[in-house]
Amino acid sequence: MSTATTIKEKELFGHPIGLYVLFFTELWERFSYYGMRALLTLYIATSATAVDPGLGWSSKDAIWLYGWYTMLVYVASIPGGWIADKFLGQKKTVMLGGFLLCLGHGVLAIPTTWAFFTGLVLIILGVGGLKPNISTMVGGLYKEGDIRRDSGFTIFYIGINIGAFLSSIIVGLVAYKYGWHYGFGLAGIGMLIGQLVFIAGQKHLKHVGNFLGKSENPEEKEAMNKPLTKIEKDRVIVLLISFLIVIVFWGAFEQAGGLMNLYTDAKVDRSINFASLTEIPAAVFQSLNAGYIIIFGTIIGGFWIWWKKKGRESSSLFKMAIGTIIMGLGYVFMMFASKEAGSVEFGKAAMVWVFLAYLFHTIGELCTSPVSLSFITKLAPVKYASIMMGIYFAATGFGNKLAGSIGESAQLEAYQGTMTMSKEDTYKFTSKDSIKVKKIVDGKKVINDVFVYPIEEDKNFSIKGKVYVENNDVVFKGYKNGEDLGNTFALNDVNDSKENLIQYLNDNNVTADNPYHVNLKFEKDADKAQVVENKGDGKNYGVSFVIEEEQNEQEYKIFQFLTFFTVIFGLLLILFLKKLKKLTHGAEDKEGTINEETEGFELADSKSNS
Structure with a gap:
């Protein structure tokens, strides 16, 4: 599947310049999304009477809301893809989604409850319009059989993670130092920059992402009107099956923003003596995944190239299965963390376990996620391009909801x-402590420090x-x-x-x-x-x-379940691999016939056929 133009496009480092427009647009959009996500459960679970108040919900309820929110963010990709395919085209739908995201993040910066939930709704709608269509546009930059497609998606994927890496650190530190809503506001500024990049780069996207219903190209008109062939139907079936892999993978992986985030906050020793910091904010640990992707993205891609050249199995489905297994093994380290924290009263685990867990999660993600994006653009019929990408992101959303449900089960009712x-x-x-007190002096908000017992200032x-x-x-x-x-x-x-x-x-x-x-x-x-x-x-x-021993035991059981479930699922997928590959009818066998990649720019698996 491809909607790439036959007109010769200007290139940079062996790829169309339009790729880099989409790269920076997505970088800043993900900066805003992951910056906000790093704060989300922590803000919800922070007491409403804290110095920097949150919503005051329980950890269990915070993960419940997180699960629903992250599910709806991605499920909104289905109507977003449908609107693009039937009415606006991908490019205009991305533009609309970007405007909604700018508005949503801006509203989120207002420190009121109504603004918080209004902002979440607007972000859900905005991501639904932008996310599936900008990914489909990346595929549309390349002709069918172009070997650069997978590496183009990996470049795009690295852009996503540069944004996520920077935001988790910068937004996390800003929120820690100045307050939750300053962090939310900074995330909104990132989205505004992304929107400006997309608007400025339109001249490099003239021939991609347009509404095909009004296309003058006879081949595109025919593709939109003719019924699906037997081969196309089989490929749709295997895509739908691959979406089950996506649900399982993200159901385990997306504990990062929920259970892993709260666990790091409560049960990991984050002590540090650096500048004015005495501990690393829990939100900053969300940058580990993105940082690892930036470091290991090309290495993992290079490994699969070497593996393929050895004549070994390297189909997209195989990579997704291996990625699921590796990701699941990351929870072995969280089991060690749980054991260490539970070995003494009110104990905490060493940071190294979190670093190792995120490392394995990232390696698994690099084997699975960029490959699955490219896999869809190879197999999806052109008339359902955005809808299939939307279903993929919806599957990601269902995985996020599954993650929320699993995370909820790790939290005991207090x-x-x-x-x-x-x-x-x-x-x-208790003991006296330095407490920040807000006062209004001459119409201005002034914050003073007082040294007093917490109860004297209604603090927890x-x-x-x-x-x-x-x-x-x-x-x-x-x-x-x-x-x-x-x-x-x-x-x-x-x-x-x-x-x-x-x-x-x-x-x-x-x-x-x-x-x-x-x-x-x-x-x-x-x-x-x-x-x-x-x-x-x-x-x-x-x-x-809660009883500390009971909570530790429950968390250990959840980490153990995630390990066994993902590993067994990945092994079963490998067992049925040959039957699933038959349904693709050799879609990946066409790669490498044209536009061989310039040496030195192979950032991902150059050939995914077996």
Whole structure:
């Protein structure tokens, strides 16, 4: 499948200049998307009464919203592809999507709840218009059989990841230093730059991405009107099967923005002594995947070229299967991290496990994702080009929703209670801290630092403790001093929570000599904290906690499940590889017949046939 023009295009480094227009457009679009995504679950799960407040949702609910959002972002690619194929063409739909994205990210920078959800909706619509069509335009730059197509997609893919790499670091640090909405705003500036690049580069895209329904080219008119052949139908079938691989792959891989992000924030030792930083913000770790892609993209592509020249199996489906297996093995390192964090009370894992996990995830992604994009443009009938690309991104979206559901299952429902101790009693469990206080002076917002107990400024605090059963009752003791914590809060009598807690502790033989551990989180009611008269009264505090040992065990099980499921799925795919390849009717065998790639610019697998 190709809509490339027969007119000789200007080239740069052996590729059409239009590729680099799309490269920089996508770079900045991904800068905005991944910058915002790096903050998303962290912002949602941050307390609404924190110094830099978030939405105050639980980690479980944060991953739930993340799963739905990332699914809808990609599922919107189906109507986005349909609009391009039936009405506007790819180029105009990309332009429309870009405008919606600029608006969405701009609204997201406004620090209100309505703006947050409005911004998410606009971003969903914008990505739906831009994402499938800009990828299809990359394929349209090359004629059928052009060996440069795969390397063109890898160049494009590297652009995506330069944007993702820069944004996760820059946006993450800006949000850490200045606040969530400054980070969201910076992501929006990135999208605006991308839109300006696309507008300025239109002269290099005149012959690609146009609406074929109004084409004067007789071959394109015929392609849009004639029914699918038997070969085209078989290729559509194998594409739909490949989309199942996509769902499984991204269902495991996309734990990055959800479970992995929250786990890194809570369970990984991120201590550092660099400049003014004492710890690495969790959002910055989202740059690892993109950074690895920039480093290893050409190396992995070169490996597959060498592998192919050796006469070994190197079809797109085979690469996707191998990529799924390698990616899944990355969770072995998260199992090690979970074991290390759970080996001591309130323990944290070393950063090296996260670095290794993302390395394997990235190698798996490089074997799978750019290949699958190119695979679609090879097999999809021209009349359904954007729709098939849209279905691919929808499959990615379903994978993201699967990722959200898996991530949710790793988060235990917290036990809830109400604080019963007086404000003065909290002093012996907490210490004074430097707290930022916002005040309005002469109509201007001023932020001052005060050194005070958190409860005096309605801020959250936590108390670490031990928990066990004694005389058929739950006992809470201070972790260090052993002081009784039973009078600090009362469990809410909802769904027999106290009876369920006692049952769980008894089932695991938890006693005073072998206690489990809790981190009691005390949080002021967000609405009551807005009433100035109530400031510092020490009232209206809720309490939540999970059993640390139970949470560690649950996370370990999820990492273990992700490992076994992806590896077994990849092996089954290899088992049925020959039957699936027959349905392609040699679509990949045509490569290499024309436009041999200039030596030195082979950035990806030059031949994907077996």
